[in-house]
Amino acid sequence: MNIARESLVTLKKSEFDGLRCQHDNDEVRSLARRIVKAMDTLPHGVNVRLGPWVATSDEAKEAAVTIATIAARELAEKWALTELSVEVDKPQISAVQSGAQYRTLLPHHDGGNCSFLTPSKRHVESWQVSDRTSQVAEVSTTRNHKLYQGFLVQEVGDRESLTPYYDLTEILADQFHVEKGRAPSSITELAAHLGSNLLHSLSVLREHGGGYVQLSSILGSKELIYLLVNIHHSHYVFSDREVNLFPDLSTITSNSRESTESTPVLYLFDKMWESRLGINWEQARKRYEHVVSTQKHDLVLGHNIILMHGGLNGGTNRILDPICLVMPAPVGEGYESWLANAWEESYKRRSVAGQ
Numbered sequence: 001m002n003i004a005r006e007s008l009v010t011l012k013k014s015e016f017d018g019l020r021c022q023h024d025n026d027e028v029r030s031l032a033r034r035i036v037k038a039m040d041t042l043p044h045g046v047n048v049r050l051g052p053w054v055a056t057s058d059e060a061k062e063a064a065v066t067i068a069t070i071a072a073r074e075l076a077e078k079w080a081l082t083e084l085s086v087e088v089d090k091p092q093i094s095a096v097q098s099g100a101q102y103r104t105l106l107p108h109h110d111g112g113n114c115s116f117l118t119p120s121k122r123h124v125e126s127w128q129v130s131d132r133t134s135q136v137a138e139v140s141t142t143r144n145h146k147l148y149q150g151f152l153v154q155e156v157g158d159r160e161s162l163t164p165y166y167d168l169t170e171i172l173a174d175q176f177h178v179e180k181g182r183a184p185s186s187i188t189e190l191a192a193h194l195g196s197n198l199l200h201s202l203s204v205l206r207e208h209g210g211g212y213v214q215l216s217s218i219l220g221s222k223e224l225i226y227l228l229v230n231i232h233h234s235h236y237v238f239s240d241r242e243v244n245l246f247p248d249l250s251t252i253t254s255n256s257r258e259s260t261e262s263t264p265v266l267y268l269f270d271k272m273w274e275s276r277l278g279i280n281w282e283q284a285r286k287r288y289e290h291v292v293s294t295q296k297h298d299l300v301l302g303h304n305i306i307l308m309h310g311g312l313n314g315g316t317n318r319i320l321d322p323i324c325l326v327m328p329a330p331v332g333e334g335y336e337s338w339l340a341n342a343w344e345e346s347y348k349r350r351s352v353a354g355q
């Protein structure tokens with residue numbers, strides 16, 4: 001497992017005191033810049049370690065929200081994101097399916113009905129902002145556009161507390177290569193390729209009443225089963241509607257019972273990867289995954305658009321307070337600049353790595 005050790009942000013006592021007493025001193029500004037730079041340049045999220053300085057869950061939450069607020073202020077000033085704000089959602093637990101030992105969440109965007117990677121107009125001028133939503137009828141979180149996802153770990157639970165991240169432009173560039181037999185020549189070409197993948201999947205989703213943009217949509221799957229079945233939770237049981245739409249799901253479910261390692265969703269996810277990149281999910285994990293390992297009272301913040309994230313082997317009693325940086329809608333000059341920068345930073349990572 002590729003543990004991302006550079007994700008850790010530790011606070012000096014003076015920095016923590018600065019958060020509590022005065023939000024606007026130089027030290028706090030510098031901390032905000034450090035966190036924002038890490039979120040915008042690393043291929044994974046950051047974990048800000050509050051444990052040494054807080055004793056209770058309320059103290060941890062207050063500090064976590066303050067840190068998210070100073071990061072949001074830094075970003076708002078840097079990119080003229082005037083409507084950027086901090087959204088604190090209700091606590092989440094890891095709902096482990098009965099009979100399962102753990103829960104794994106596969107790569108996803110939080111709020112993937114209206115928060116997913118699209119081209120910036122700086123790279124693809126013709127991109128329509130209306131194609132930044134998939135028009136889902138029901139949502140599990142709010143309808144705000146989440147630029148950065150995050151959470152405070154209130155309890156790590158009785159299994160692992162691991163958040164894996166996946167750099168989408170890296171995966172997308174490989175998918176481009178498989179499809180066209182060459183690397184993309186520029187960000188613009190790769191962003192236009194994503195745009196074409198998305199327009200196909202959005203039309204499929206909308207035709208069937210909406211839905212979440214999943215990795216299959218980003219990678220340009222043509223098979224409806226990968227675009228319309230919920231491939232999110234390792235032990236998810238396909239809905240009656242999904243089985244009616246795709247009767248093959250019943251066969252997948254009964255075949256997967258033979259293996260203790262696999263589940264029907266993981267089987268389907270393997271097939272999706274094989275169809276787009278010629279590798280299975282375990283091979284993809286080795287190639288693309290960066291894992292942030294967390295302790296009690298760590299605040300995790302990560303890019304929710306250029307990266308997808310998941311959750312590995314979580315157990316019951318893991319409790320998270322979701323804390324995200326959001327905008328009402330992904331529109332405006334500031335947003336286009338912020339998004340273009342995310343593409344450019346991501347592209348730069350690969351040039352630095354010599355790819």
Ligand SMILES: [Fe+2]
Binds near residue numbers: 108110149309310
């Ligand atoms: Fe998530």
